[in-house]
Amino acid sequence: MRLNSASQQPAAMMRIAIAGGGSFAYILAQEITKSAHPVLILTRQPHPEFEENLPSCQLVQVDYQNVEELHYVLRGVDLVISTISNNEELNLIDAARRARVRCFVPSEFEGPLSHRPTRPANNSNSTDPLDNRGSRAALDLLESWSQSRSHRMNYTVFSCGVFMERFARGGLQPWGIGTQLGLMGGMGMMSNDYLVNVEHGTAEVVERDSQGRTAYVAMTSMYDVARFVAAAVELTGTTRGSLDGVPLSLERWPREWRVRGDWLAVREVVGVCELVRGVQFSVTRRTYQEAEAWANEYQRAGDVATYLYYQRLLQTANGRYSIRSTNLNELVNQSERTAFQPMRFREWLEQVWGPVL
Numbered sequence: 001m002r003l004n005s006a007s008q009q010p011a012a013m014m015r016i017a018i019a020g021g022g023s024f025a026y027i028l029a030q031e032i033t034k035s036a037h038p039v040l041i042l043t044r045q046p047h048p049e050f051e052e053n054l055p056s057c058q059l060v061q062v063d064y065q066n067v068e069e070l071h072y073v074l075r076g077v078d079l080v081i082s083t084i085s086n087n088e089e090l091n092l093i094d095a096a097r098r099a100r101v102r103c104f105v106p107s108e109f110e111g112p113l114s115h116r117p118t119r120p121a122n123n124s125n126s127t128d129p130l131d132n133r134g135s136r137a138a139l140d141l142l143e144s145w146s147q148s149r150s151h152r153m154n155y156t157v158f159s160c161g162v163f164m165e166r167f168a169r170g171g172l173q174p175w176g177i178g179t180q181l182g183l184m185g186g187m188g189m190m191s192n193d194y195l196v197n198v199e200h201g202t203a204e205v206v207e208r209d210s211q212g213r214t215a216y217v218a219m220t221s222m223y224d225v226a227r228f229v230a231a232a233v234e235l236t237g238t239t240r241g242s243l244d245g246v247p248l249s250l251e252r253w254p255r256e257w258r259v260r261g262d263w264l265a266v267r268e269v270v271g272v273c274e275l276v277r278g279v280q281f282s283v284t285r286r287t288y289q290e291a292e293a294w295a296n297e298y299q300r301a302g303d304v305a306t307y308l309y310y311q312r313l314l315q316t317a318n319g320r321y322s323i324r325s326t327n328l329n330e331l332v333n334q335s336e337r338t339a340f341q342p343m344r345f346r347e348w349l350e351q352v353w354g355p356v357l
Contacts, residue, residue, distance in 0.1 A: 012237035013037060014250070015076055017101075019064075019092055020083030021047045024109075024177060024222055028081060029054055031223075031230035040077065042070075042092075064088035070095030079250060081105040081229065085133035090141060096153060097145045103154045103250040106138050109225060111218070111321040112159045113139070113256055129311045156253040158328075160225045161218025161260055161321045164348045166194050167273070194312065195266065196273045196281070198353055203270045204284040206291045206317040217269060217316055218323035220261040224342035228259045228328055231338035235331065248331075257328040261342035266316065269345070276349040288317055 014037050018025050021043035029050070033039050039057045041050060050059050060073055064084065070092060074080065080096045082089050085107050096104050117128045128136065142155040166172050171194065195217075196203040207215055220228075236248050264272065274281050286294070295310035315321075333339045343351075 014078040014233065014236065015040065016079045016081065016233065017042060017074060017077045018081045018083070019089075020107075021045060021050070022083060022177065024226075025083045026050060026054075027223055027226045028083070028229060029057055031226040032233055033057060034230065035234050037233060040073075042073065064091055067091050067095050067098075071098045074099035074101060078102045079105070079233070082107045085135075085138075087134065089134060089138050093138060093141050093145070097148070097151065100151055101153055103156060103253055104142060105156055105158060105229070106135075106142060107133070108135060108139070108157045109160055109163070109222075111161055111319075112258060112323060113157055115318070115320045115322065117315070130308065130315065154251050154253060155255070157256045158225065158229060159256050159258045159323060160220040160228075161263075161323050162194070162220075163225070164219050164221045164261065164343070164345060167196060167198055167349070168352050169199055193309075195269055195316070198273050198277065198349070201274075201277060201279055201281045202283070203273070203281050204286065204313070205266050205270060206286050206288055206313045207265070207267050208288060209317045209319070210288045210292075215266045215317040216263060216319065216322040216324075217266060218260040218263045218321055219269075219345050220259055221343050221348055224261050224340075225259065227340060227342070228257070228332065231332040231340075232257060232328060234338050235335060254327065258323050258326045259328045259342070260323045260326055261348070262345040263323060264345060272346050272349065276346060276353060286313070288314065291317075 016032060016037050017040040018029050018032070019042045021041070025041065025043075026049070029039055029041055030053075033054055033056050039054075041047075041054075041057050041059050042062045043050075043059060044061065044064065046061065047059060050057060062073055063069055065088070074095055077096070077099060078101065080092065080101050080103075082092055082105060084092065089107060093104060093106075139157075142153075145151075145153045146155055163172060163177070165177075193202075193204070195205050209215055232253070236250055236253070270281060270283055291310050291313050295307055295314060298304075298307040298310065329342075
């Protein structure tokens with residue numbers, strides 16, 4: 001894919017809807033409202049902090065179980081960005097297609113689609129043990145609507161690896177993210193543990209896959225992910241950035257925008273955390289086969305949380321969160337208006353943990 005830049009021209013106005021009232025939805029809205037595009041925020045409950053701090057946004061309370069209501073609210077919307085999941089997201093997808101939304105961004109802010117576990121042929125059930133958010137069902141529905149003859153709705157996934165905030169005190173829970181992502185359990189570890197517990201100076205890692213190859217993980221701060229989303233919006237409908245010489249449009253957004261702030265071997269993640277803390281961590285290094293055996297044992301025992309914990313370590317080793325090459329990083333930096341450098345992991349750690357250690 002060749003990325004080009006051209007003369008600066010104003011972007012065509014788009015109406016954008018963000019579904020969800022959590023912290024990530026707020027961060028997305030905060031970044032996107034820096035442009036001139038009108039933003040609609042769909043929430044289940046009142047959020048006075050949105051109205052107070054983001055006065056240019058329109059806040060609408062919706063019932064995600066009511067597809068007709070969602071259809072009505074989404075009329076005239078060009079782009080929907082979802083931070084919700086399961087049946088609520090499926091209803092949102094249906095409503096967006098009925099409302100003739102041009103592009104849908106599902107709540108799939110993690111590793112690349114191609115790195116997730118595949119399912120057997122002719123089997124509609126997901127074989128991804130970490131899919132307890134309805135990801136497979138949402139992606140299948142979006143793929144179906146993207147091929148529709150009557151009205152095709154494009155969809156794009158923003159693949160960003162692991163949120164760096166997962167390594168903050170409390171993990172993703174203070175942001176209201178990750179409570180169902182299998183991050184709990186594992187040899188007495190707490191809910192904010194994924195690879196490393198920076199506060200306690202401990203780690204549990206699988207450094208190589210089943211074939212002995214080094215495991216890598218891509219990481220991006222959720223604030224930088226929001227900046228990438230906003231930059232993609234800003235470049236759409238302009239000649240500041242183009243794909244293969246053709247101006248970018250929502251209909252031409254690729255199936256996947258790949259972004260990252262950093263890309264490290266798993267052992268390097270531990271090393272950077274030790275460097276910032278200034279202490280040697282207590283590290284449990286497991287072989288792939290050992291972690292697999294632990295996962296199977298906890299599954300047999302009915303300990304779902306710890307089973308999912310080890311599954312995440314195994315899938316990290318398998319490269320689920322590895323992003324070797326990006327496409328949006330390069331496009332964003334071709335325009336002075338959108339160019340920025342996402343934080344590297346060490347820089348993020350120093351900002352978050354430096355003042356409190």
